[in-house]
Amino acid sequence: MTGNVICFDLEGPLSPQDNAYEVMGLFDNGHKIFEVISRYDDLLTLEGRKNYEPGDTLALIVPFLIYHEISERDILRVSERARITDGSGFLISRLEQLGWVPYIISTSYQQHAYNVGEQIGIPPERIYCTFFPLDEFREEIGELGTSLIEDLERDILKKLYPNINDDNRIKERLDRFYYRDIVGTELEDVMRRVVVIGGQRKVDATLRIAKKVKTSLSELIVVGDSITDYKMLKEVKVEKGISIVFNGNKYAIPYSNVGLAATDIRFLLIIISAYMRGGRSTVMDTVKTWENSYDEFVKDPEKIPDDVIPEDLKNFLLTKVRDPEFFPPHFHYLE
Incomplete structure (x- = not known):
């Protein structure tokens, strides 16, 4: 083993910025659309939808990013405005002085994750995040099917957002778009290639890290705060490691053994x-x-x-x- 290992979620513990939310805010009504999609993400997670993991919101918003011509540079530009959680740089520096090896395991797009990692001293090779070549995707997409996206945006803003607690209505409309309207299109293919590092994929990342440093989950410390982290927190807790929920919510707290x-x-x-x-x-x-x-x-x-x-x-x-x-x-x- 190369040293004690600690794995951090990024958004929350290391930086309070919800990068995808802020990126969606680059176009009109983007925040409202994101809030509805995020609620849909929660519903699919709680339902246990097959092949769906918490945090896949970052794949679900891809059609809107492409339609509104958002670029990788835009994502980085938003990330550069992100505040770093107080004490993060001090913590990472001290951990390394003490012989610890800090990692980031995050749903965040790579542009944001690498930027925050650079600021606090965690290099890209120790960051597991969502690979997102958005500019390449935009070039690949031929006929986007703009009418489908325009219709969906209109329904979100006029019908879903004003009734954001109507879970059945949200699921029915968004299921129609993601599981019927775009099936078999280039857009569906691009979305499938956005592998968001959330839920079980965070568990998989911790297992890869443990194998890499020749240790077990019982020897790891993991830090998370939300629904995208609960499977990772739970797995490490079950294996008698240390699962820390930092300023966490109701989806993460039950699966941790330490709260801060x-x-x-x-x-x-x-x-x-x-x-x-x-x-x-x-x-x-x-x-x-x-x-x-x-x-x-x-x-x-x-x-x-x-x-x-x-x-x-x-x-x-x-x-x-x-x-x-x-x-x-x-x-x-x-x-």
């Missing part, structure tokens, strides 16, 4: 420090200590025992705890 709510991700080093001292059991003991003593620790960080926080993090917490905009780290034991 914070505005600064450097506090993840508390978990790393505990793991290096005594493995999984020490991590769980540390999390329970933080959960049970949260009020005391936040009131007076000086009283936090040295064995449950690295010294530099304690000093950082002391400088930030009185800041009204600062949200102290809140750990949750989720076993």
